[in-house]
Amino acid sequence: MRPSLSFCKNLLAERWRHGMLRIFRKREKRSGGGLAAAKGRFVLSVTIPLLLYESLGIFVLAWAFILMFYNYSSGRLGGPILGLGGSNPFVGIQNFIQMIKGTSVQANLFRTSLKNTLIFAFAVLPLNLVITLPLAYLLESIGERFKVLYRTIYFMPVLTSSVGVALIWMSMYDPQGGWINAIIRFFGGQPVAWLSDPRAGFLGISVAMWAVILAYLWQDYGYNMVIFIAALQAIPQGLKDAALIDGATPWKVFTKITIQLIRPTLLFVCVMTMLSSFQVFDIIQVMTNGDPGNRTQVLMLDIYKNAFRYQRLGWAAAESFVLFLIVMVVTLIQMRLLRTEWEY
Amino acid sequence: MKSKVLYTLITMVVVALVLSACGGNAPASVNEPTAAQGSEATQAPVEEAVTLRMWTHSNSAFNAGYEKLISAYEAEHTNVDIQLETFDYELYLQTLQTAMPAGEEADILQLFGTWTSQYYERLAPLPESVMSLADAQSTFYAAPIGGFEVNGTLYGLPQEFNCEYGGVLVNKTLFEKAGLAFPPQWKTMDDVLADAKKLVEVDSSGMMTVAGFHFTAADPASFSFLAGIKQRGGDYWNADQTGFTFNTPEAKAQLQWMVDAVQMGVVDPVVFNDSTNFVIDAFFQGTVGIGYIGTWAIAEGQANFPDFQDEWDYIYLPPIQGDPVFVADSGWGLTVSPNSQHQDVAWDFVKFVTTDPANATLFNIDSGTIPAIPVVAKSSEIASTMPWVAKALDTLPYGQYLGNMPDRDLVVYEIIYPHLLNAMQGVETVDEALQAIDTEANSTFE
Numbered sequence: 001m002r003p004s005l006s007f008c009k010n011l012l013a014e015r016w017r018h019g020m021l022r023i024f025r026k027r028e029k030r031s032g033g034g035l036a037a038a039k040g041r042f043v044l045s046v047t048i049p050l051l052l053y054e055s056l057g058i059f060v061l062a063w064a065f066i067l068m069f070y071n072y073s074s075g076r077l078g079g080p081i082l083g084l085g086g087s088n089p090f091v092g093i094q095n096f097i098q099m100i101k102g103t104s105v106q107a108n109l110f111r112t113s114l115k116n117t118l119i120f121a122f123a124v125l126p127l128n129l130v131i132t133l134p135l136a137y138l139l140e141s142i143g144e145r146f147k148v149l150y151r152t153i154y155f156m157p158v159l160t161s162s163v164g165v166a167l168i169w170m171s172m173y174d175p176q177g178g179w180i181n182a183i184i185r186f187f188g189g190q191p192v193a194w195l196s197d198p199r200a201g202f203l204g205i206s207v208a209m210w211a212v213i214l215a216y217l218w219q220d221y222g223y224n225m226v227i228f229i230a231a232l233q234a235i236p237q238g239l240k241d242a243a244l245i246d247g248a249t250p251w252k253v254f255t256k257i258t259i260q261l262i263r264p265t266l267l268f269v270c271v272m273t274m275l276s277s278f279q280v281f282d283i284i285q286v287m288t289n290g291d292p293g294n295r296t297q298v299l300m301l302d303i304y305k306n307a308f309r310y311q312r313l314g315w316a317a318a319e320s321f322v323l324f325l326i327v328m329v330v331t332l333i334q335m336r337l338l339r340t341e342w343e344y
Numbered sequence: 345m346k347s348k349v350l351y352t353l354i355t356m357v358v359v360a361l362v363l364s365a366c367g368g369n370a371p372a373s374v375n376e377p378t379a380a381q382g383s384e385a386t387q388a389p390v391e392e393a394v395t396l397r398m399w400t401h402s403n404s405a406f407n408a409g410y411e412k413l414i415s416a417y418e419a420e421h422t423n424v425d426i427q428l429e430t431f432d433y434e435l436y437l438q439t440l441q442t443a444m445p446a447g448e449e450a451d452i453l454q455l456f457g458t459w460t461s462q463y464y465e466r467l468a469p470l471p472e473s474v475m476s477l478a479d480a481q482s483t484f485y486a487a488p489i490g491g492f493e494v495n496g497t498l499y500g501l502p503q504e505f506n507c508e509y510g511g512v513l514v515n516k517t518l519f520e521k522a523g524l525a526f527p528p529q530w531k532t533m534d535d536v537l538a539d540a541k542k543l544v545e546v547d548s549s550g551m552m553t554v555a556g557f558h559f560t561a562a563d564p565a566s567f568s569f570l571a572g573i574k575q576r577g578g579d580y581w582n583a584d585q586t587g588f589t590f591n592t593p594e595a596k597a598q599l600q601w602m603v604d605a606v607q608m609g610v611v612d613p614v615v616f617n618d619s620t621n622f623v624i625d626a627f628f629q630g631t632v633g634i635g636y637i638g639t640w641a642i643a644e645g646q647a648n649f650p651d652f653q654d655e656w657d658y659i660y661l662p663p664i665q666g667d668p669v670f671v672a673d674s675g676w677g678l679t680v681s682p683n684s685q686h687q688d689v690a691w692d693f694v695k696f697v698t699t700d701p702a703n704a705t706l707f708n709i710d711s712g713t714i715p716a717i718p719v720v721a722k723s724s725e726i727a728s729t730m731p732w733v734a735k736a737l738d739t740l741p742y743g744q745y746l747g748n749m750p751d752r753d754l755v756v757y758e759i760i761y762p763h764l765l766n767a768m769q770g771v772e773t774v775d776e777a778l779q780a781i782d783t784e785a786n787s788t789f790e
Contacts, residue, residue, distance in 0.1 A: 077465035104787035196620040
């Protein structure tokens with residue numbers, strides 16, 4: 001009796017199923033297990049590169065930490081282990097003592113740089129807030145179409161490279177051909193060597209430092225403004241309306257409701273602005289390189305020069321550690337002052 | 345079980361990483377020229393295929409010269425392949441500093457001679473068989489070879505005389521506009537200042553628009569200050585070169601002369617200095633009558649300002665008094681890594697490039713640099729291509745090496761120049777500036 005066509009089809013299907021199962025099992029056997037094993041392999045394949053990456057990061061941090069206790073220069077051979085010791089001697093905390101009371105040129109420059117960094121950071125933060133918060137409030141109150149346009153315009157400098165920004169401002173500050181002096185001359189004023197006159201100052205701060213601060217603010221303010229706009233949009237309109245119905249003036253609404261409700265954002269903006277101000281480097285390096293007479297020499301620039309120009313890696317590492325401590329302390333203070341214990 | 349395997353693997357990875365980080369630090373041979381090294385250098389380059397890497401800083405004029413010399417050497421030594429790798433100046437410094445401790449630097453390294461005292465522990469000493477110290481001193485000018493010698497050992501050979509003293513760019517168009525004779529026939533520095541005063545232009549607001557004598561950039565100010573001390577019979581080194589002596593009558597006289605020149609009105613150091621209106625930029629834009637700068641600026645100025653129409657020349661200033669004694673850096677030259685597997689071939693190439701008069705001439709013409717070898721400097725080829733070198737021939741023999749400072753850049757750019765500029769800008773008195781230079785410069789020995 002000949003098997004029917006459907007029987008043959010079923011038989012073939014059954015054999016194919018068995019065959020495929022055998023292939024899968026063989027593959028599974030070859031690859032060493034089931035789903036759990038595959039998961040294990042995945043974990044390993046992800047963990048090992050991550051560990052490698054983390055180890056590198058830790059190694060770099062550890063290396064910087066070790067270096068600050070040495071008078072280390074990469075140009076010197078030093079001892080047999082990582083070049084430490086020998087002609088790169090261990091100096092303990094001498095680098096830090098030098099920073100406080102040393103009379104050497106690098107100690108003087110460190111103190112000058114620290115002072116300039118503090119001036120820069122503590123001038124930039126309030127000025128930035130004074131510009132960005134009202135601007136964000138203003139933009140929040142205009143029509144959607146203009147809001148997008150102005151937000152784009154104000155954010156553009158943030159996207160521009162610092163070197164480009166520095167070059168633009170340098171041309172504007174040019175003592176002979178810059179348009180700022182051209183305007184001053186037009187009104188019969190005395191032109192100023194904005195970036196190169198060590199004698200010129202305002203409020204006890206050199207004009208060159210103010211000039212750099214202005215350029216930095218121009219580049220940076222769009223970033224905070226966008227963050228403030230987002231925070232302002234998140235405030236429930238009902239709260240403001242209720243206050244207005246209760247007779248609050250717009251100023252009171254701004255100070256008593258808006259400012260209070262955006263405190264977490266304010267904290268974030270303050271911390272981030274302070275962090276970036278303490279670490280300012282590129283715009284100053286291009287515009288003044290610390291001149292005139294070290295009046296714009298900031299810590300990051302000093303660290304860079306010591307590490308890569310004068311090969312004082314030990315000293316540069318110690319300076320970096322001091323900068324880290326300062327930034328950490330300032331951030332903790334800000335967090336303490338601006339923290340909120342409520343949500344809305 | 346699985347977690348044990350995982351932990352074991354992780355531990356192995358971390359240990360391997362730490363071990364690899366700790367290794368590869370010390371060069372194969374350091375500072376002690378061994379007999380093996382010496383004998384290797386005397387042998388003719390082996391015929392096996394040799395690939396050498398060579399690092400230089402990016403400078404199109406320099407690299408054009410290097411490429412021709414590499415091709416010429418490779419043509420003579422068909423088994424040798426020299427790969428030139430160039431870096432932007434700042435990046436080159438950083439690369440050297442990171443590659444050297446790791447032992448990953450190239451076989452042949454371009455080095456500024458004055459840096460040798462900072463890097464010599466990581467450089468291969470020049471084998472006697474390639475060139476002895478005495479031979480080198482008789483072959484090259486004193487200033488260029490001086491920097492490559494540390495504690496009586498040579499670590500490289502120079503390719504240029506880095507002379508920052510005495511040479512000025514002069515703008516003929518501005519001279520004629522001011523009714524001055526051109527070329528100027530200066531006998532004394534007072535003649536220079538008199539001409540400079542007439543070249544100055546000031547706008548209606550009182551701002552200087554054309555500087556008569558721009559000598560207030562870092563190198564001109566510093567090197568004319570040091571030369572002035574020497575020419576007045578003083579020295580900025582103590583007797584055994586273990587400390588500086590900047591607070592001396594000679595130094596005071598020289599700095600006072602510089603301050604007086606500024607007060608005479610030949611230049612406004614607030615508007616014309618190293619960072620604002622630098623000499624090359626200002627001169628090739630027609631805002632400087634006499635611009636104090638080394639010859640290296642000529643090639644750069646011509647390349648950066650091709651549209652500059654004014655006629656100009658490069659001439660030498662008279663000394664402040666007595667002989668034109670001056671100090672100079674040891675300029676760019678070539679060194680060899682102690683980690684190179686083919687030091688003999690590398691040194692052979694360095695010798696080929698730096699000591700062969702024809703090759704040295706080729707490099708100096710291409711790079712626009714003053715030759716480090718007197719014979720080359722006096723050659724007719726150099727005289728016809730770079731006429732300003734011929735004008736310097738009487739001055740060059742007076743050049744002395746700057747001296748091995750603990751950190752030359754720190755002393756010159758962060759100590760001497762800022763205080764000189766402060767004095768010229770009226771921020772410090774002459775006495776305050778000299779006192780500060782003396783104290784801070786001596787602190788670099790600590």
